[in-house]
Amino acid sequence: MRTVSDMLAFAVTDGMLHFELTATYEIFTAPQLDYRVVVCGNAPVRVGRFTLEPDLPLDQLKRAETVIVPALADVDDPIDLELVQAVREAHEEGARIVSLCTGAFVLAEAGLLDGLRATTHWAHTDVLAERYPRVEVDPDVLYIDNGQVMTSAGKAAAIDLSLHLIRSDHGSATANTAARRLVVPPHRDGGQAQFVLAPVPSGEGHPLAELFDWVSARFDQTITVEDLARQANVSSRHLARLFKAVTGTTPLQWLHTQRIRRAQELLEMTDDSVDQIAEASGMGTATTLRRHFHRTVGVPPDTYRRTFRPVGGR
Structure with a gap:
């Protein structure tokens, strides 16, 4: 457990997303918690469509026990070097450094993720890996706890990591109370998948839209690569090239992903049994669906349904 004097500081600069900042700020300022929450920045900053007046300058981050770096709105914009230096110094002073979503780019720029596993929103994991090759980027998890350094994926995962911090600092009962107040699941393991799979490209602007x-x-139904090629009126080899260009993967992997996505939709939207969903998604049997679903999504179908299906069903 951490002490009542702990300071938890949000490190802010222009161009951050307001959801991750405001949602987690509300979580950590809940009355049952004892964090001293402050916002550190060197000037009034633009956060989304709002202007935020920090409590303390960035150089005060080194006084914090925990530093939270919210998400950057645009990872292609230059990163604030004063922010990077302040986060690095806080880490050197022993602070626990936490990034939310694309805030991981700040930690990577500071060198805090070198040699470590890290994650960020699935749409930016490739960029993070390419820009910072010394970071072991894992695109398939909600959050990663490396002890002194933690990273999370997208918006909901920022809440998951916040609850994980509260659980680590104050115990499960307090974390569960915070989760009930937020009306969210009390615990989603960081190692489970981000529940985001390769989407079907929308619109008619690509050669595979009709397929x-x-x-x-x-x-x-049973669908083979030959069936796909025949329907698209191309050779199997040309079909593979088209799929690589449009989806970034192979025809069989794309089809497998779409079957899992269909199973996710049915688990969320229907009362069908796992056997029925296995048949409807083309997985054949419940055993096959459970094996592939768990491997791809990170949790069994029943757990996924409990997490994402509203109380009382739809």
């Missing part, structure tokens, strides 16, 4: 529509109406 994707054809597949979407036949998930309950």
Whole structure:
């Protein structure tokens, strides 16, 4: 457990997203917690569409026990070097450094993720890995706790990591109380997948649009690569090239992903049994669905349904 004098500081600069900042700020300022929450920045900053007046300058981050770096709105914008230096100095003073979503780019720029596993929003993991090759980027988890350094994926994962911090500092009962107040699951393990799979490219602006529509109406049927090539009126080799260009993956992997996505939708939206969903998504049997679903999503179908299905069903 950490002490009542602990200072938890949000490190802010222009161009941060307001959701991750305001949502987690509200979490950590809950009355049942004893964090001394402050916002550190060197000047009034633009956060989303709002202007925020920091409590303390960035050089005061080194006094904090925990430093939280919210998400950057645009990872292609130059990173504030004063922010990077202040976060690095806080780390050197022993602070626990936490990034939310694309805030991981600040930690990587400071060198705090070198040689460590880290994550960020799935849409930016490739950029993070390319820009910082010494970081072991894992795109398939909600958050990663390396002890003194922690990173999280997208918006909901920022809440998950916040609850994980509260659980580490104050115990499960306090974390569960915070989760009930937020009306969110009290615990989602950081190692489970981000629940975001390769989407079907929308619109008619690519050569596989009609094929994707054809597949979407036949998930309950056996479909081979030859079936796909025949429907697209191309050779199997050319089909593979098209899929790589449009989806970044192979026809079979894309089809597998779409079947899992269909199973996710049915788990969320229907009362169908796992056997029925396995048949409707083309997985055949419940055993096959459970094996592939757990491997791809990170949790069993029943756990996924409990997490994402509203109380009382739809």
